[in-house]
Amino acid sequence: MKLPVYLRQSWQIMLKNRQYSLLYIVGVTLSMAFIMAFLMFVLMASRSIYPERDRDRMMLIGSVLLCDEDGNPKLNTMVSSRFAALLEGAGIDGVENTAVITYSGLTKGVDLEVPGRGIVTVPELYVDDGFWEVCQFEFISGRAPSGEWNPALPEAVLSATTARRCFGTEDAAGRELMYGGTSLRICGVVRDVSVMAMLADAGIWLPIQMGREMASLIHNEPYVGTDMMCLLAGSRRDFPAIRAGVEEVIARYNASFGKADGMYISPEETVPLTYLGASTDAHVGVFISAITAMVLLLMLIPAVNLSGMVSSSVEERIAEFGVRKAYGASAGVLVKQVLSENFLLTLIGGLAGMFCAGGLLRLLSPVLAGSKSGYGTGVLQADLVFPTDMFLRVDVYAAVFVSVLLLNLLSSLIPVLRAVRSNVTDSLNEKK
Amino acid sequence: MIKLIEISKIYRTSEIETMALDNINLEVREGEFVSIMGPSGCGKSTLLNIAGLLDEPSSGTVELHGKPVSGLNAREAARFRNTELGFVFQSFHLIPSLNVLDNVQMPLLYRRMGATERKERALKMIEAVGLSHRVKHFPSQLSGGQCQRVAIARALVGDPSIILADEPTGNLDSKMGAEVMELLHEVNKQRGKTILMVTHNESQAKQTDRIIRMLDGRIIG
Numbered sequence: 143m144k145l146p147v148y149l150r151q152s153w154q155i156m157l158k159n160r161q162y163s164l165l166y167i168v169g170v171t172l173s174m175a176f177i178m179a180f181l182m183f184v185l186m187a188s189r190s191i192y193p194e195r196d197r198d199r200m201m202l203i204g205s206v207l208l209c210d211e212d213g214n215p216k217l218n219t220m221v222s223s224r225f226a227a228l229l230e231g232a233g234i235d236g237v238e239n240t241a242v243i244t245y246s247g248l249t250k251g252v253d254l255e256v257p258g259r260g261i262v263t264v265p266e267l268y269v270d271d272g273f274w275e276v277c278q279f280e281f282i283s284g285r286a287p288s289g290e291w292n293p294a295l296p297e298a299v300l301s302a303t304t305a306r307r308c309f310g311t312e313d314a315a316g317r318e319l320m321y322g323g324t325s326l327r328i329c330g331v332v333r334d335v336s337v338m339a340m341l342a343d344a345g346i347w348l349p350i351q352m353g354r355e356m357a358s359l360i361h362n363e364p365y366v367g368t369d370m371m372c373l374l375a376g377s378r379r380d381f382p383a384i385r386a387g388v389e390e391v392i393a394r395y396n397a398s399f400g401k402a403d404g405m406y407i408s409p410e411e412t413v414p415l416t417y418l419g420a421s422t423d424a425h426v427g428v429f430i431s432a433i434t435a436m437v438l439l440l441m442l443i444p445a446v447n448l449s450g451m452v453s454s455s456v457e458e459r460i461a462e463f464g465v466r467k468a469y470g471a472s473a474g475v476l477v478k479q480v481l482s483e484n485f486l487l488t489l490i491g492g493l494a495g496m497f498c499a500g501g502l503l504r505l506l507s508p509v510l511a512g513s514k515s516g517y518g519t520g521v522l523q524a525d526l527v528f529p530t531d532m533f534l535r536v537d538v539y540a541a542v543f544v545s546v547l548l549l550n551l552l553s554s555l556i557p558v559l560r561a562v563r564s565n566v567t568d569s570l571n572e573k574k
Numbered sequence: 575m576i577k578l579i580e581i582s583k584i585y586r587t588s589e590i591e592t593m594a595l596d597n598i599n600l601e602v603r604e605g606e607f608v609s610i611m612g613p614s615g616c617g618k619s620t621l622l623n624i625a626g627l628l629d630e631p632s633s634g635t636v637e638l639h640g641k642p643v644s645g646l647n648a649r650e651a652a653r654f655r656n657t658e659l660g661f662v663f664q665s666f667h668l669i670p671s672l673n674v675l676d677n678v679q680m681p682l683l684y685r686r687m688g689a690t691e692r693k694e695r696a697l698k699m700i701e702a703v704g705l706s707h708r709v710k711h712f713p714s715q716l717s718g719g720q721c722q723r724v725a726i727a728r729a730l731v732g733d734p735s736i737i738l739a740d741e742p743t744g745n746l747d748s749k750m751g752a753e754v755m756e757l758l759h760e761v762n763k764q765r766g767k768t769i770l771m772v773t774h775n776e777s778q779a780k781q782t783d784r785i786i787r788m789l790d791g792r793i794i795g
Contacts, residue, residue: 144683146689147672147676147679147683150672150676151669151671151672151676154671154672154712155671158670158671461667462667462669464667465661465663465667465669465680466669466680466684467652468626468628468655468661469655469656469661469680469681469684469728469732470652470653470655470656470657470681470684470685471652471683471684472648472649472652472684473648475684565628565629566623566628566629567623567628567629570628570663570667
């Protein structure tokens with residue numbers, strides 16, 4: 143194994159040329175932080191994250207298209223509660239569970255009145271009982287709502303941050319606060335949810351009955367709705383059957399109106415809007431290709447800059463390459479050696495960059511949070527809660543490793559090839 | 575052992591041609607210690623480089639161990655240098671970021687050899703040049719004489735049959751130069767290595783078996 147010798151030398155070079163090494167590592171760290179932030183954003187958007195642990199088998203119906211009887215599109219709207227109830231009760235094959243979320247249409251969250259603390263504004267979600275089955279929350283204190291609707295004292299769940307803001311502690315189960323003149327009993331407090339959790343992100347989760355009550359005041363049921371629906375399949379293999387089942391329900395729904403109503407859900411739009419994990423393979427393929435191209439393009443910028451640094455570094459070692467060639471090293475061996483040595487620096491920067499990416503995502507969170515408003519939550523959340531379990535994922539480390547390898551290759555290969563191509567005597571005499 | 579047959583070397587630029595070696599014929603027998611002398615620019619180092627497969631002649635044939643080697647491709651030449659040749663340079667050419675042990679074992683990296691064997695052979699050779707107490711030191715922590723000893727250990731570690739030394743004492747004071755020459759004689763006599771050495775030092779040359787004198791790219795005696 144030559145690698146330990148190469149890495150030992152790389153370590154010595156790093157100690158000897160501290161300024162160069164520091165600059166190189168900082169350069170890689172910054173570059174990798176941006177690349178990793180991008181990749182993590184993509185991973186968070188496309189893979190299972192807390193509490194949406196089963197994204198790969200979730201199907202989302204976020205909106206429907208309403209058409210006239212000739213099929214001309216009239217209106218794109220969220221799902222109506224009537225349609226949601228029909229879908230829930232249809233017993234579609236392959237559906238293991240359903241979750242319904244209602245949005246009240248508020249844009250800046252709900253104002254909670256906390257005794258002794260005044261008004262605390264937090265983003266809210268109105269959810270049904272199935273929501274707590276479909277999403278797997280970690281309860282810090284208390285439990286999920288019991289499922290019994292008590293209009294006099296509804297149960298609500300708070301995020302850890304909301305609990306601290308309201309009560310100064312996360313151990314808030316059993317406490318009460320006021321919302322819109324109604325007392326709420328906090329039945330549980332859960333670990334904070336990232337804004338990247340498309341379905342579950344909120345600061346307070348309220349019973350769906352409260353949301354429906356508010357929504358009915360501003361929306362024209364049964365056509366226009368405020369619901370979003372998630373169907374949890376037994377497995378991905380059930381998706382086609384579920385899609386067919388949903389189309390059947392839509393046909394039934396459309397048939398239930400007379401022509402005079404003039405509004406129909408377009409059959410073309412009945413394929414559920416899904417998370418990436420549930421999208422068609424063709425969509426995933428296009429998405430992955432686009433992301434790969436973006437990452438490669440992003441990498442070219444630091445690679446060009448780092449390449450200049452590597453170039454000046456290897457030029458200082460021309461005589462060394464000459465000696466090594468004199469003693470039998472081929473150009474290929476030298477290229478491998480320098481790439482291995484450089485890999486150490488790039489890896490240090492890459493790992494540092496991965497951890498900085500967490501901070502960067504937090505910095506960029508208002509922008510990223512804004513991007514979610516398109517899904518219809520209507521609530522802007524300022525903080526992106528970084529899912530710490532991203533650091534426990536093999537695919538994140540694999541992405542770091544591949545990115546480091548690529549960056550190393552892109553930044554070092556050309557300078558190294560140039561340095562090792564001269565003949566032995568020129569190298570020994572340090573002629574470039 | 576080393577046979578140069580009608581070797582010429584011409585350096586060409588767009589404007590001029592320089593004849594560095596002009597029809598050189600030279601034979602060095604196995605176990606011989608031969609020195610090459612001559613004024614600067616007479617072609618001594620070029621001749622040594624061609625004999626050591628570090629450079630290619632414009633014409634002529636190089637034979638080592640009775641086999642023509644001037645037609646070898648880059649990979650074959652590299653393998654040949656690794657197993658059959660050792661080099662000692664005027665400016666030592668030690669790798670500054672490697673310690674003595676790693677510098678000495680460097681030629682063995684390019685062979686199929688395990689780390690343990692590499693280390694054992696390098697330590698043995700470091701001991702042979704009297705630097706066992708400097709194994710973990712870096713070149714910047716050694717004197718010139720010690721650096722050249724390390725370079726000699728590196729040249730010997732692969733057990734080559736031929737050592738090519740280009741002014742090995744050129745950068746050393748007389749005392750250290752004498753120590754290095756003593757070591758080279760020891761390598762020649764006790765280990766039976768063939769040595770071809772370029773030198774400007776007449777007295778050191780006289781200690782060798784034979785002196786080749788060069789002028790303007792030709793052997794004159």
